[in-house]
Amino acid sequence: MKKPKVLMLGWEFPPYKSGGLGTACYDLTKGLAKLGTRVTFVMPFAPTGARAEYVNLLGAAKLLKNVKIKTITSTLRAYHTSTTYAQTLAETHVSLTGTAGAVYGKNLYEEVQRYTHVAQELKNRTFDVIHAHDWMTYPAGLALKKKTKKPLIVHLHATEFDRTAGNPDPRISHIEYEGLCGADHIITNSHFSKQNILKHYAIPENKIEVVHWGIDDEHIPSPTEKTLPHHSVLFLGRVTVQKGPDYFVEAAKHVLAFEPNTKFIVVGDGDMLPRIINRTCELGIADKFIFTGALKGADVHRAFQNASVYVMPSVSEPFGLVALEAIKNGTPVILSKTSGVSEVVSHALKADFWDTKSLAEKIVSVLRHAPLREELRKNSLTESKQFTLIEPARKVLDAYRRLTGKH
């Protein structure tokens, strides 16, 4: 029998959109393509973007044979909220008509609707299974399933409850709920995340499969010279309530009481950034902080390699691929217990994100004790070798086979 063909409703590949969602989509597609699965990858695409870049990226990874890219011009971005959508829309220049609002949805929900509508044109393509990543693509997935009677997998990378640290936008959580209900199969990235789905959405447990993520180590450059004179502690991720940057700052205050020469590096952008900067001023520790904004490509690796320790104080982290990137770069990690990655990495220190004293204690211990740093680094690096890209892709392919009956 023929292998199942996949219509994947995903998100922009890195380096265009930083964040786990784009990386996860790219890595999964790559893994599937390596296993010989044919994927039509659909993504909302910036009106001003340069499509050729993706084709080059896939070409470089020798994936063009199995992957077809289909872009839908849209102002949707991974991790959009109503507010950030309005900003994107305002920045989008549309020639002739003058206002972007005339072409794209006036708000996030309208644009999701418009995207759903446009995506239905894909119904005539050849595919056996639909695979939709996170809530904005769920309505399109459901609509296509209805039109084509093909099975739908919804892949949940984060619930609205994770993204908002427990203060969901009811419109979004409703869309999420409908997607989860209407799907034939749900894939999520951790047991932690599965528990969240069960808790918030009461979905039958047997419909949910946990597929832990892996990481591609082909692109990790060899370590560079450390450029910072003192110890540094790294936060890297979106500076949003989900990622717990505020706990990072509070922990820093405790750390500095013990190790006053420590620098704290915050890599990333997000709506909480101004508040975080203010807080470092209030605490009188602003001079100990460096805010770099979001970084791309080689700079991300440099950030990891320069850090004495990477801290992931996430309030709710369905997986936390970035922690694996830190480990692959030879940086010891301190992980929030409320994260998926802490389920699979044993050679890490783990703390409750809210317990900033315990977080600080672990940071100080890693800074003070070179043997601790070295053992964590060495053992987690060895352990990380088992988190490959092919393993999750294989599990996802198995799910396709079960749903389609095609092997």
Added chain:
Amino acid sequence: MTNICLYFQVHQPYRIKQYPLFDIGKHAPYFDEHKNAEIMRKVARKCYVPTTQLLLDLIHKHPSFCCSFSITGTALEQFEKYSPEVLEQFEKLAATGRVEFLSETYHHSLSFLYDAEEFDHQIALHKKAMKMHFGAKPTVFRNTELIYHNALAAHLEKAGYAAVLAEGWDGFLGWRSPDYVYKAAGTKNVKLLLKNYRLSDDIAFRFGNKSWNGYPLTADKYAGWIAPVMGDSINLFMDFETFGEHQWEDTGIFEFMKHLPFALDRHNIGFHLPSDAACAEPKDELDIHHPISWADTERDTSAWLGNQMQTSAIAKLYRLKKDVLATKNAHIIDSWRKLTTSDHFYYMCTKWFSDGDVHKYFNPHNSPYEAYISFMNVISDLEIAAKKKNPGMFTKLAKLLEVSA
């Protein structure tokens, strides 16, 4: 006639608390009294009390059953504190005259590898305790975790010991059998009694394992395995906690032990004590340069000293000794000695941490890394206490905090 030599190790460490960084310099209590009491009472109930009773009954019923123990000072102290009935049981066993007590370091430490003077001191402390509790004068030595190399035997010969226990590992035995007595290289006449690890581990590790092809192991079956073995002494060495704790009661371990001496009788196999076993003529000399132990497949010291955290922590601990002894403060010195117990370093072992095996099962800390952090915080605090001009304050403060805790 072949004889079996039984030796059981009895040990409980003083587990340390999850000692916060913020308490360094505050001299909060180091040891987790609550957890230590709880574990001691649990093991007493599941293992120590029923097994000592079983052995007392065996000695009563069987004409020649005998066995030996090595009981650490830290275990004895905790018996006294948390379950005195266990100590009484051992006293009863001592009174039968059919039990031998071995010599070891009071604190179950790795001191021989770091500080020979401290090693001698801890042996002396242990001897005193053996005399006091059991009226015993040990002549056979057992080092922590059966760690052994030539230097140990040479050192013990000077102290007048007749024999030392060691692992009977093929790695150095080659074709030779562990069931004979050997002479330690570099000594005039120190005998080595080697553990028959296959027969010992059949009881200690495999007994309750349903996927093992020897399962279920009955006393008769086991006696049948022993019967054809040639040798002067088949040495079955194991943790006493094998009975009821490592192998739970429902595995049938107690029934097995109850019947074993009688099953062996039917094959004309008897029992003798280590000091009797050591009287046999040595068959050969064993030359062991690097420390071996009874642990893991490597049979080396890597479970305690295999990574940088372990070696740096222990080095820092022994570096502190001079300052600690100089305080002449009994509480500080005692705390320091309790920290020399090998278990603290075992908890920092990362070898198979990811597989969640035996190392994890016995670890009171969440991970080897947290075990290291707590230990380093404790010794940082102890260092401050030892270097204070008025260490008496330490005792007062520690007592005060202990009461309030």
